[in-house]
Amino acid sequence: MAILNADNNKDIIIEKPITRNIEELNDIERAVAKNRVNCTVAENYYYKPFIKRVREYIEGDYIGNPLIIDLNKTNRDKISGWRSDASIVGGGALLEGGVHWINALVSLAGASPVQVLASKPDIEYDTNIPFEDSMIINVEFENGMIGRLLHSWRIPNSLKGVGLSKVYGTEGVITFESNGLFVYVYGKRKGLSIINPMDFLGFKAMHKAFIEAYISQRSWQPSLERIRRELRLIDSAYKSLYSKKYESIL
Numbered sequence: 001m002a003i004l005n006a007d008n009n010k011d012i013i014i015e016k017p018i019t020r021n022i023e024e025l026n027d028i029e030r031a032v033a034k035n036r037v038n039c040t041v042a043e044n045y046y047y048k049p050f051i052k053r054v055r056e057y058i059e060g061d062y063i064g065n066p067l068i069i070d071l072n073k074t075n076r077d078k079i080s081g082w083r084s085d086a087s088i089v090g091g092g093a094l095l096e097g098g099v100h101w102i103n104a105l106v107s108l109a110g111a112s113p114v115q116v117l118a119s120k121p122d123i124e125y126d127t128n129i130p131f132e133d134s135m136i137i138n139v140e141f142e143n144g145m146i147g148r149l150l151h152s153w154r155i156p157n158s159l160k161g162v163g164l165s166k167v168y169g170t171e172g173v174i175t176f177e178s179n180g181l182f183v184y185v186y187g188k189r190k191g192l193s194i195i196n197p198m199d200f201l202g203f204k205a206m207h208k209a210f211i212e213a214y215i216s217q218r219s220w221q222p223s224l225e226r227i228r229r230e231l232r233l234i235d236s237a238y239k240s241l242y243s244k245k246y247e248s249i250l
Contacts (some may be wrong), residue, residue: 002039006031011038013210013220017099018227020090022235025228032224040210040220041227045100047202047209050180051107053193054167058110063169063187069108069147070168073101073178075161077153084128092131094118095234098151102230103222108167111143112229115246118237129153137237140246 005012012032018041019025032039045051058066082088083096094102106113118137127133134152141147157163162181167174172187180200183193199205213220229249236247 002028003031006035006037006039009035009037011214011220013040013042016041016043017091017095017234018231020095022228022231025231029224029228038214038220039224040222042206043100043103043222043227044202044206045103046107046222047205048104048180049195049200049202049205050176050183050193051104053183053195054108054174054176055110057174057183057185057191058167058169060189062172062185062189062191063167063174064171066145066167066169068168069105069145069166071101071105071108071147071149071165071178072163073098073161074150074152074155074163075157076155079129079133079153084130086130089130091234091238092129092135093133093153094135094137094151094237095131097153098135098149099230099234101149101151102233105139105147105149106226106230106233109139109141109143109145109147111141111145113139113141113147113233113249115140115248116233116237116240117246118240120241127154131238132241135237135241137240139233139249 002012002014019028028039089096116137116139118135120132120135133154137149139147163178165176165178169187172185174183174185176183180195181197182195185191210220233249236249240247
């Protein structure tokens with residue numbers, strides 16, 4: 001459908017994940033380049049307000065040199081339909097839902113990922129989710145930071161997905177609700193930000209950005225280059241599950 005739209009000179013907004021694999025993304029990129037149309041993913045996490053606030057605290061030297069991002073998303077989610085069909089979905093929880101959190105991790109780091117090490121529990125249990133429903137990945141970034149993502153559709157959460165994540169620095173720590181409800185920093189300087197609960201998901205900002213870019217004929221964000229980088233990260237994470245070692249992302 002994306003290629004058909006490109007061949008008919010239509011700009012394209014695709015729901016996440018953009019494709020199931022790099023090969024399918026290659027096909028879309030060729031059609032987009034050939035027909036000179038815009039293409040992006042409707043990635044609301046790219047526009048979440050808390051991301052900007054965390055970056056402001058980092059760049060404002062609240063915690064000294066940022067070292068480690070520890071991002072946690074766990075919940076017992078009910079998965080059905082195409083998400084549980086191995087012949088369609090193309091991956092497990094990391095590809096279908098974790099792609100949001102990959103985007104957040106890269107935004108928080110403010111740098112390109114270089115390599116990734118992935119692992120999942122080697123324990124048998126009943127699940128209807130193909131490939132994997134829980135995974136931990138460790139990512140090294142170009143700026144020297146390390147990122148860790150725990151993503152699970154299986155682990156129970158009494159708060160229904162609410163959790164805590166952190167950015168550790170040499171002089172302090174930024175603590176934030178994983179979905180972006182609040183951000184608290186303690187270090188060289190202190191700060192507390194309560195994000196508007198009516199707009200913490202980033203949809204309003206995303207729609208506004210898409211419309212303004214379309215009217216002014218600017219490219220949509222995130223760019224296809226950024227989207228490819230994050231899909232490569234996921235692809236490399238799946239390779240790492242089998243190789244049991246760090247896999248290159250670049």
